[in-house]
Amino acid sequence: MVIYPLSASGISFRRGLSTSASTIYALSTAQGRAALAVIRISGRRSQKILQRMTRSSKPLPPRTASLRRLYAPRVTTLAPASEILDDALTLFFPAPKSYTGEDIVELHVHGGRAVVNAVMDAVCAYGREAEDANTLIESGEVEAQVRYANPGEFTRRAYANFRMDLTEVEGVSGMIDAETETQRIAAISAAGGYMRRLYNSWQAELLEISALMAAIIDFSEEGYFDKSGSLFHDSITQTSKLLSSIQKHSEKIERSEILLAGVKLALLGPPNAGKSSLLNLFARRDAAIVSTTPGTTRDIVEIGLELGGYKVVLTDTAGLRLASTIGDVEAEGINRAKRASAEADVVVAVIPAVMEDPQWHKVVRDEILTLQQIGVDPNFDDYRMDPMPLQGKKVIVALNKTDLLQDSKLELPVLINQISKELSISEDHIFPISCVEGEGIDELMQFLVNSFEGLADLGSDVPIGASTRVQEIIRNDVVPSLQRFLEHAQDDDVVFASEEIRYAADAIGKITGQSTEMEDVLGVVFSRFCVGK
Numbered sequence: 001m002v003i004y005p006l007s008a009s010g011i012s013f014r015r016g017l018s019t020s021a022s023t024i025y026a027l028s029t030a031q032g033r034a035a036l037a038v039i040r041i042s043g044r045r046s047q048k049i050l051q052r053m054t055r056s057s058k059p060l061p062p063r064t065a066s067l068r069r070l071y072a073p074r075v076t077t078l079a080p081a082s083e084i085l086d087d088a089l090t091l092f093f094p095a096p097k098s099y100t101g102e103d104i105v106e107l108h109v110h111g112g113r114a115v116v117n118a119v120m121d122a123v124c125a126y127g128r129e130a131e132d133a134n135t136l137i138e139s140g141e142v143e144a145q146v147r148y149a150n151p152g153e154f155t156r157r158a159y160a161n162f163r164m165d166l167t168e169v170e171g172v173s174g175m176i177d178a179e180t181e182t183q184r185i186a187a188i189s190a191a192g193g194y195m196r197r198l199y200n201s202w203q204a205e206l207l208e209i210s211a212l213m214a215a216i217i218d219f220s221e222e223g224y225f226d227k228s229g230s231l232f233h234d235s236i237t238q239t240s241k242l243l244s245s246i247q248k249h250s251e252k253i254e255r256s257e258i259l260l261a262g263v264k265l266a267l268l269g270p271p272n273a274g275k276s277s278l279l280n281l282f283a284r285r286d287a288a289i290v291s292t293t294p295g296t297t298r299d300i301v302e303i304g305l306e307l308g309g310y311k312v313v314l315t316d317t318a319g320l321r322l323a324s325t326i327g328d329v330e331a332e333g334i335n336r337a338k339r340a341s342a343e344a345d346v347v348v349a350v351i352p353a354v355m356e357d358p359q360w361h362k363v364v365r366d367e368i369l370t371l372q373q374i375g376v377d378p379n380f381d382d383y384r385m386d387p388m389p390l391q392g393k394k395v396i397v398a399l400n401k402t403d404l405l406q407d408s409k410l411e412l413p414v415l416i417n418q419i420s421k422e423l424s425i426s427e428d429h430i431f432p433i434s435c436v437e438g439e440g441i442d443e444l445m446q447f448l449v450n451s452f453e454g455l456a457d458l459g460s461d462v463p464i465g466a467s468t469r470v471q472e473i474i475r476n477d478v479v480p481s482l483q484r485f486l487e488h489a490q491d492d493d494v495v496f497a498s499e500e501i502r503y504a505a506d507a508i509g510k511i512t513g514q515s516t517e518m519e520d521v522l523g524v525v526f527s528r529f530c531v532g533k
């Protein structure tokens with residue numbers, strides 16, 4: 001049994017103890033007025049508290065929801081009615097098959113602040129009624145038998161009692177933070193134990209190889225195991241296969257990142273094209289100023305939103321126009337617009353169907369061509385105030401203000417054909433829209449959502465959410481040590497090779513929380529939790 005001091009909270013605990021010194025309670029739902037609130041109690045006194053609170057002579061049946069009247073401790077001088085706290089749905093989950101691995105009680109009470117406060121006061125009072133109200137904990141300090149939980153303490157106890165490993169803990173944290181469908185899907189695979197099973201299988205395989213290497217080292221002289229023999233070569237083949245799956249897994253995490261952190265989408269185009277109007281339609285609110293004055297947007301306007309289940313960071317930029325026609329402030333705005341487009345995953349070029357100034361046309365065209373890496377006339381550098389390395393971008397055209405066309409049926413096909421040729425963009429990537437009339441917006445959004453799916457290139461795989469901590473351990477510890485194993489093995493250096501395998505296995509132990517050097521790791525993992533979880 002190992003004691004893990006937690007640097008985040010300063011509390012030490014043993015992993016593997018079925019009960020902790022104190023019983024903890026907390027409001028697990030959000031603070032504030034609501035229809036319902038859930039108060040959770042975990043620890044060895046929770047069942048007694050529930051019995052006293054419900055004035056029930058027998059323990060409540062496990063895992064059964066029952067409607068009970070909750071009573072305050074008999075200390076009130078008010079009328080008997082004041083002893084009634086609430087009528088609540090109560091649940092009892094006995095240890096060890098509960099979230100924390102301890103006895104847990106859940107009280108689903110009415111969500112008014114006064115109700116919640118009164119019930120929590122009563123939990124505390126009932127808990128402290130017992131003769132052994134305080135306990136001496138390992139450090140020699142006295143700890144209250146019943147107290148309000150620290151952030152993440154329920155989950156921390158679940159980890160301490162082997163109810164979950166660290167990847168599941170991080171998955172729970174991901175579920176709490178998930179804002180989009182993609183984030184939820186990525187988090188549930190970790191919370192549901194998929195990552196734990198995968199990493200444990202890697203570790204088991206490594207331990208098997210490690211045992212084999214130890215045997216080769218110890219018994220090579222007896223002739224049972226030999227580094228020139230097939231067992232050694234089998235372990236090399238096994239390790240390279242494992243390394244390749246670990247590298248694939250790591251790449252998949254990186255590709256998932258784009259969807260989890262948010263797809264960067266930039267709006268680019270000439271002044272007055274309707275970029276801010278389109279941003280407002282995407283955001284369903286007035287996030288950017290819309291004005292008839294060209295050049296209204298001087299700086300980057302960035303908003304976070306959800307499109308079709310994907311997190312998107314949408315950027316509205318200053319309209320592009322010739323440097324010779326503008327002042328310093330606008331020129332800087334245009335530089336920033338180009339930078340934002342260069343950094344974006346997808347660029348929507350907003351081009352008005354009726355161009356007010358043909359000069360802007362050339363500026364916008366050249367910028368879009370550059371973004372697509374189709375080369376620009378190297379002599380044309382009038383607007384290129386701040387050249388920078390650009391990567392090929394997915395560019396989609398929103399052909400706006402189609403409501404201004406005299407005869408859109410006739411004019412649109414000609415315009416689309418012309419833009420497609422000039423910008424080397426497929427006609428399927430040009431969407432006629434009208435921000436004023438709301439025409440074509442849904443089709444554009446749907447196309448964007450479909451293209452986000454392709455960005456991560458995950459095929460039919462679901463995105464994987466892994467914390468930076470996990471990614472770093474895989475990238476900096478697991479993969480390099482397996483690569484070093486293969487190098488040593490090539491040189492027939494069994495001793496060094498064997499050390500690398502053990503190092504890799506230990507690094508995986510750090511991912512799941514089975515390593516003995518866990519203080520810092522635990523501090524990082526639990527510091528992001530809220531109270532009640």
Ligand SMILES: Nc1nc2c(ncn2[C@@H]2O[C@H](COP(=O)(O)OP(=O)(O)OP(=O)(O)O)[C@@H](O)[C@H]2O)c(=O)[nH]1
Pocket residue numbers: 269270271272273274275276277278289290291292293294295296297298317318319400401402403404433434435436437
């Ligand atoms: N007729 C028509 N007018 C539009 C449409 N979309 C935007 N406008 C108008 O065009 C003007 C400029 O719109 P904005 O959204 O501010 O354009 P912008 O591209 O952000 O402009 P800058 O900030 O100058 O770069 C405003 O008067 C809008 O009401 C449209 O689809 N049809």
